[in-house]
Amino acid sequence: MTTPLRRTPLVKRRRYGFDLRSTALFFVFLAVLVSVLGLAARVAAGAVERRPAWVFVLVAIAVGGCLGLRRRWRLAGVARRAAAALDEAAREAAEVLEAPTVPTQREPALADADTVGVAVDYDALTPEEFEEAIAGLCERDGCTEVEVVGGAGDLGADVLAVTPDGRRVVIQCKHYGESHRVGSQDLQRFGGTCFTVHEADVAVLVCTSDFTAPAVEYAEQCGIVCVNRDALEAWTDRTGPRPWEAALEGGEAGWETAGAGI
Known part of the structure; x- marks a missing residue:
């Protein structure tokens, strides 16, 4: 008696190949992202150099942004507090610079x-x-x-x-x-x-x-x-x-x- 042979099912193998178009798009996106980050860093550095007090504001905004990834609803409050702190610091600095010199007296x-x-x-x-x-x-x-x-x-x-x-x-x-x-x-x-x-x-x-x-x-x-x-x-x-x-x-x-x- 002849026994029929069982055919082993073909296993579909994933083909890996080099896609020039996808690779090019990836590097273009990466270059754009690096350029944007570099421009933002230069702008931030220039602002800090002109007004050193802003470094605290930028750090506060950065920290607020990181926390906002977990809790987005806190980001607006952090930004408002940072803006209020900056405004208060600017007013105090202006008052100090504009205050006239008053002679010292006993009473x-x-x-x-x-x-x-x-x-x-x-x-x-x-x-x-x-x-x-x-x-x-x-x-x-x-x-x-x-x-x-x-x-x-x-x-x-x-x-x-x-x-x-x-x-x-x-x-x-x-x-x-x-x-x-x-x-x-x-x-x-x-x-x-x-x-x-x-x-x-x-x-x-x-x-x-x-x-x-x-x-x-x-x-x-x-x-x-x-x-x-x-x-x-x-x-x-x-x-x-x-x-x-x-x-x-x-x-x-x-x-x-x-x-x-x-």
């Missing part, structure tokens, strides 16, 4: 005090700033050797100065509220050190409120010049006498007498 609150009639908001100052402001008034009016010495162990002296005519001024500053008047005890403590310890020729107590009657009486007896809120404002805007001038006018009797009617 900014006295920037306009050289003009008659200009008021200073002493209530807005801290006690330390108030002492600096009083020292600034002394400097403005020609005093020399002006020094702020207030603090622990000052023995009642907050500001020391020498008047234009050579007298030594010792000033104590009381930054009180309107309803808190300076009492006789404050004057007594100051009176016990201003002349004997600090060797004052003119002793002055300046406050942002007022003095009690016993305090004024004690000051008149000891020769301490009392500068209340009204007298301080008059000193500031040049409509009243300086404390050392008031001492001479009042015969060392104090501002309350010498500056009456201000």
